[in-house]
Each structure stands twice: as C-alpha cells, then as structure tokens.
Amino acid sequence: xxxxxxxxxxxxxxxxxxxxxxxxxxxxxxxxxxxxxxxxxxxxxxxxxxxxxxxxxxxxxxxxxxxxxxxxxxxxxxxxxxxxxxxxxxxxxxxxxxxxxxxxxxxxxxxxxxxxxxxxxxxxxxxxxxxxxxxxxxxxxxxxxxxxxxxxxxxxxxxxxxxxxxxxxxxxxxxxxxxxxxxxxxxxxxxxxxxxxxxxxxxxxxxxxxxxxxxxxxxxxxxxxxxxxxxxxxxxxxxxxxxxxxxxxxxxxxxxxxxxxxxxxxxxxxxxxxxxxxxxxxxxxxxxxxxxxxxxxxxxxxxxxxxxxxxxxxxxxxxxxxxxxxxxxxxxxxxxxxxxxxxxxxxxxxxxxxxxxxxxxxxxxxxxxxxxxxxxxxxxxxxxxxxxxxxxxxxxxxxxxxxxxxxxxxxxxxxxxxxxxxxxxxxxxxxxxxxxxxxxxxxxxxxxxxxxxxxxxxxxxxxxxxxxxxxxxxxxxxxxxxxxxxxxxxxxxxxxxxxxxxxxxxxxxxxxxxxxxxxxxxxxxxxxxxxxxxxxxxxxxxxxxxxxxxxxxxxxxxxxxxxxxxxxxxxxxxxxxxxxxxxxxxx
Amino acid sequence: xxxxxxxxxxxxxxxxxxxxxxxxxxxxxxxxxxxxxxxxxx
Numbered sequence: 001x002x003x004x005x006x007x008x009x010x011x012x013x014x015x016x017x018x019x020x021x022x023x024x025x026x027x028x029x030x031x032x033x034x035x036x037x038x039x040x041x042x043x044x045x046x047x048x049x050x051x052x053x054x055x056x057x058x059x060x061x062x063x064x065x066x067x068x069x070x071x072x073x074x075x076x077x078x079x080x081x082x083x084x085x086x087x088x089x090x091x092x093x094x095x096x097x098x099x100x101x102x103x104x105x106x107x108x109x110x111x112x113x114x115x116x117x118x119x120x121x122x123x124x125x126x127x128x129x130x131x132x133x134x135x136x137x138x139x140x141x142x143x144x145x146x147x148x149x150x151x152x153x154x155x156x157x158x159x160x161x162x163x164x165x166x167x168x169x170x171x172x173x174x175x176x177x178x179x180x181x182x183x184x185x186x187x188x189x190x191x192x193x194x195x196x197x198x199x200x201x202x203x204x205x206x207x208x209x210x211x212x213x214x215x216x217x218x219x220x221x222x223x224x225x226x227x228x229x230x231x232x233x234x235x236x237x238x239x240x241x242x243x244x245x246x247x248x249x250x251x252x253x254x255x256x257x258x259x260x261x262x263x264x265x266x267x268x269x270x271x272x273x274x275x276x277x278x279x280x281x282x283x284x285x286x287x288x289x290x291x292x293x294x295x296x297x298x299x300x301x302x303x304x305x306x307x308x309x310x311x312x313x314x315x316x317x318x319x320x321x322x323x324x325x326x327x328x329x330x331x332x333x334x335x336x337x338x339x340x341x342x343x344x345x346x347x348x349x350x351x352x353x354x355x356x357x358x359x360x361x362x363x364x365x366x367x368x369x370x371x372x373x374x375x376x377x378x379x380x381x382x383x384x385x386x387x388x389x390x391x392x393x394x395x396x397x398x399x400x401x402x403x404x405x406x407x408x409x410x411x412x413x414x415x416x417x418x419x420x421x422x423x424x425x426x427x428x429x430x431x432x433x434x435x436x437x438x439x440x441x442x443x444x445x446x447x448x449x450x451x452x453x454x455x456x457x458x459x460x461x462x463x464x465x466x467x468x469x470x471x472x473x474x475x476x477x478x479x480x481x482x483x484x485x486x487x488x489x490x491x492x493x494x495x496x497x498x499x500x501x502x503x504x505x506x507x508x509x510x511x512x513x514x515x516x517x518x519x520x521x522x523x524x525x526x527x528x529x530x531x532x533x534x535x536x537x538x539x540x541x542x543x544x545x546x547x548x549x550x551x552x553x554x555x556x557x558x559x560x561x562x563x564x565x566x567x568x569x570x571x572x573x574x575x576x577x578x579x580x581x582x583x584x585x586x587x
Numbered sequence: 588x589x590x591x592x593x594x595x596x597x598x599x600x601x602x603x604x605x606x607x608x609x610x611x612x613x614x615x616x617x618x619x620x621x622x623x624x625x626x627x628x629x
C-alpha cells in the first residue's frame with residue numbers, strides 16, 4: 001500500500017472511531033424518558049435476586065482490574081529506572097512484576113464478562129437505559145479491551161526481544177501505549193459508575209437524554225473518582241506484588257534469592273505507600289464533590305448508618321500504616337548506619353498508634369439507657385471531642401507525615417551526604433517538620449473553636465502542609481544525596497516476622513476496597529441512577545452492615561484464593577522438573 | 588562555629604511565615620475570611 005493510502009486508511013479509522021458513539025445515537029429513542037422499572041423487571045434465578053451475584057462479581061472484577069491495570073504503570077517506571085541507571089536488577093524485577101499480573105489478566109476478563117452477563121440477566125431495564133446513554137462508547141470500550149490484550153501480551157513477550165539500545169525504547173513505548181489504553185478503559189468504566197451517582201447529559205426530571213455521550217461521561221464525580229482509583233490502584237498493585245515478594249522470600253533457598261526478594265518486597269512496599277500517602281486527599285476531594293453534588297448523598301455517606309463504617313475504615317487504614325511502618329523499621333537493620341535511627345522509632349510509633357486511636361474514636365456511641373445514665377450523655381466527656389473531624393484530620397495528617405519520616409530514615413541510612421551544606425540542609429528539614437506539625441495541630445485546634453464550615457475549610461491547609469513537607473523533604477534529600485557515600489545495604493537481612501507485614505497490606509487493602517465500594521454504591525440509596533431511575537426490586541434498600549460484612553469478607557477471601565493461585569502459577573512457571581534417570585535417552 | 592543553628596532559626600521563621608500565609612490564602616480562597624471575631628470571647 002502506498003504511503004498516501006496508509007494515511008487515508010488511518011484517517012478513515014480515526015473518523016470511524018470518532019463516529020462510533022453517534023452510530024448508536026441514531027438507533028435509540030434518545031428523547032424518551034428513562035424507563036420506570038416494575039417489580040416484574042427483576043428476574044430471579046433459583047429464588048435468588050440479582051444483587052448478591054452482581055455485587056460479588058463487580059467487586060471481584062474491580063479487585064482484579066485494579067491489580068492488572070496498576071502493575072504495568074509501575075513496571076514501566078521501574079523499567080525506565082533500569083534504563084536510566086543501567087542497573088539490570090531493575091529490568092529483571094519489572095519483568096517479574098509483570099509476570100505476576102499476567103496470570104491474573106484472564107481472571108479479570110472472566111469476571112468482567114460474568115459481571116456483564118449478570119447485569120443483563122438481572123437488570124435488563126437498567127442496562128437498556130445505560131446503553132442508551134452511553135451508546136457507541138460501549139463498543140469503544142470493547143475495542144480498547146482488545147487493544148489492552150494485544151499490548152499487554154506484546155509488552156510481556158517482547159521483553160527479551162527488545163532488550164537493548166533503541167529497541168529498549170521501542171519496548172518502553174509499547175508499555176506507554178499499554179498504560180494509555182488501560183487508563184482509558186478505567187476512566188470509561190468510572191464514567192458509567194459515576195453517572196449512576198451524579199447523572200449528567202440527561203433531563204433531571206425525566207431522564208431523557210439531552211446531551212452527548214461526553215456530557216454524560218464528564219459528570220461531576222467522574223474526575224474525583226478517576227484520581228482516587230488511579231492512586232488506589234497503584235497502592236493496591238504494590239501491596240499485592242509485595243505479598244508475592246514476601247512469599248518468595250520466605251520460601252527462598254539461597255542467600256541470593258533472599259536478597260532479590262527482600263529488595264523486591266522493599267520496592268513493593270515503597271510503591272504501595274507512595275500510592276497510599278496522597279490517597280486520603282483524593283478521597284477527601286471525592287467526598288467534597290459528593291457533598292457539593294448532593295448534600296443528602298453526602299450526609300447518607302458520613303452522617304447516617306454508613307458513618308460507622310468510616311470507623312472501620314480508620315481501623316483498616318491504621319492497620320495498613322502500622323504494617324508499612326513496622327516493615328520499614330525492620331528494614332533499618334539492613335545497614336549498620338540504620339542503627340543510629342533506631343532510637344527515633346519509638347517516638348514515631350507513639351504518634352502512629354496515638355493517631356490511630358484518635359481516628360478510631362467514634363463521636364456518638366450506640367448505648368443502652370443505663371450506659372447513657374452512667375456516662376451522663378451519649379458522648380464521652382473526654383474522648384467525645386476526639387470523635388469529630390478536626391481531631392481526625394489532625395491525626396491522619398500526622399500519621400502520614402511520620403510514615404514518610406520512616407521512609408526518609410531508611411533512605412538516609414543508605415547514604416552519607418558529602419555536600420558541604422548537608423548540616424544546613426538538615427536544619428532546614430528539621431525546621432520544616434516542626435513548623436509544619438505545629439501548623440497542622442493549630443489548624444486542628446482552630447477547627448474546634450470556629451463554626452462547622454471553618455472546621456471543614458481548615459482541613460485543606462492541613463493537607464497542603466503534609467504535601468509540602470513530603471515534597472520539600474524529598475527534593476532537599478534528593479539534592480543532598482548527590483555524590484553521597486553509599487553505605488552497604490545487606491539485602492536479605494530481614495526477619496521472617498517483617499514479611500508478615502507485607503501479607504497484612506493486601507488483605508487490609510482488599511477488605512478496605514470492598515468496604516468503601518459498599519459505601520460508594522449505597523449512597524445512591526433506592527436509586528439505580530440517582531434521582532432519575534428508581535430501583536423497584538425487592539432489594540431496594542441499603543444492605544445492613546452485618547450482611548455487607550459477610551459479603552465483603554466472602555469476596556475478600558475469594559480474591560485471596562485467586563491471588564494465592566496466581567502466585568503459585570507464577571512459581572510453577574519457573575519450576576523445572578529434574579530429568580528422571582530411567583527416562584534418560586539410551587546412549 | 589557551625590551556622591546550622593542560625594539556619595535552623597531562620598528557616599523555622601520562614602516556614603512558619605509560609606504556612607501562615609498559605610493558610611490565610613486557602614481559607615479566604617474558600618470564601619472563609621479569617622478574623623479575630625471568629626475566636627470565642629474569653
């Protein structure tokens with residue numbers, strides 16, 4: 001084909017893609033109002049309604065999709081680090097990370113297909129409306145899914161074929177396209193989810209389609225959820241591969257293997273915490289946008305029955321931070337210089353545990369009349385004030401700052417700065433910590449003595465202070481580390497116990513994601529599409545916390561079973577059977 | 588004599604001024620003017 005022919009073909013392909021959303025547009029009756037489902041529109045199978053099936057499959061698909069979309073993001077970054085540093089260990093580790101996610105990829109597709117079938121079977125009227133709203137975008141999604149498969153397999157299988165020189169850059173480009181496709185897939189799926197919470201591009205009274213697919217896509221909650229899931233996926237992916245590294249570390253037979261998997265575990269923990277540190281801020285933005293869109297929806301989430309689940313959320317996030325910090329403290333033993341930081345660990349532990357306790361303190365308690373009488377009210381006189389947001393925001397920000405400090409200690413234990421301004425640099429960092437922490441505490445106190453709107457407003461400066469500390473310290477440390485003497489890090493010199501912290505992370509993350517998914521979905525209350533299409537099924541109510549707990553735990557255990565299988569498969573792929581002497585060819 | 592203590596004090600003052608300025612900017616940016624009238628009467 002001539003060059004102009006290729007260009008023409010490419011133009012036609014691009015035009016066809018652009019027209020896809022409008023192809024279905026002509027076929028559907030867009031001016032019709034949203035359908036009003038009746039009880040008869042919700043089929044049951046064997047007496048069972050659709051909710052538990054769809055819930056379980058959707059949650060499972062989300063776990064797997066989060067994992068397989070996140071891994072290529074940091075694999076690409078580690079591969080690039082390998083190219084820039086010319087250290088082949090990065091390349092080997094990136095390849096191994098990708099290998100783990102490959103086995104999970106088919107499970108992602110299977111649960112996604114299962115979810116789609118279950119939705120069409122149990123919720124045909126809802127799906128009819130959703131397809132009318134998003135029209136050809138659904139086909140575009142299918143096309144992207146095909147591209148994701150092609151680029152993922154291409155990226156993985158061309159790893160050794162495109163290993164050096166310019167070919168390596170070609171491989172990195174394939175990885176970049178893979179990530180573009182993966183993120184676009186996630187953003188599209190997020191648009192469908194958030195449209196159900198904050199519909200746009202439709203008539204608010206009738207649900208009739210009034211706008212384009214793009215208007216429905218960029219609904220008010222779309223970008224907050226995009227950012228939140230992007231960060232959460234990275235944290236989640238890091239936590240899962242960290243568990244893989246711990247599993248391989250514990251089953252390692254040689255010192256080299258232990259060193260490799262210890263380094264892999266450290267990197268995974270770094271990725272998990274790096275993704276996790278900004279996550280509360282993204283969550284804050286999402287919740288602020290929920291309140292801005294519908295105050296009632298916000299109050300349902302944080303002021304009603306679901307409010308108590310945020311206490312459980314605090315327990316889980318506290319568990320994650322404690323486990324991640326514990327792992328980092330154990331890691332100080334890897335170098336002789338790390339020992340000089342050991343005396344500070346107890347102070348960090350006090351802040352992390354103290355912050356955790358403040359965060360889990362509820363404002364109001366579920367009490368018997370007798371208990372209310374003894375207590376003199378529904379809130380505890382001393383602990384009650386710790387139950388409101390200024391205390392919790394202060395606690396969370398301090399926990400994040402001190403977790404970062406644990407990282408900084410490990411980073412510094414491997415380097416002796418040689419720049420002449422090292423002492424001055426340390427003084428600037430010390431002053432930053434003190435000024436920042438004082439600012440966060442004062443903003444918390446300010447929240448107690450001002451009206452409610454100021455309490456919420458004061459949390460933004462707290463967040464910015466935390467980010468300032470993290471970014472400024474990382475930049476100063478980065479410059480200070482230039483030309484630094486490297487201390488010997490003894491990779492593999494880690495206790496067995498420390499590896500269990502790496503197992504705690506994915507379990508807590510998985511349970512947390514399931515819990516927050518339940519909250520996010522429940523805020524729609526009795527609506528399929530908020531304030532537009534009512535749920536007329538017998539299950540049009542928020543599941544009780546007990547029922548939700550059972551479902552969340554079941555799905556978490558099922559996912560863990562899949563992950564153990566995936567780990568086992570990854571190890572099986574590297575296992576070679578020794579030749580049996582009886583089957584050896586005759587000489 | 589080491590200049591580190593002096594650097595520490597100067598940077599402490601500068602960081603404190605920076606945080607104070609940013610706090611005020613953010614609060615007022617949210618339409619929440621910060622005045623002494625907000626403080627409870629002693």
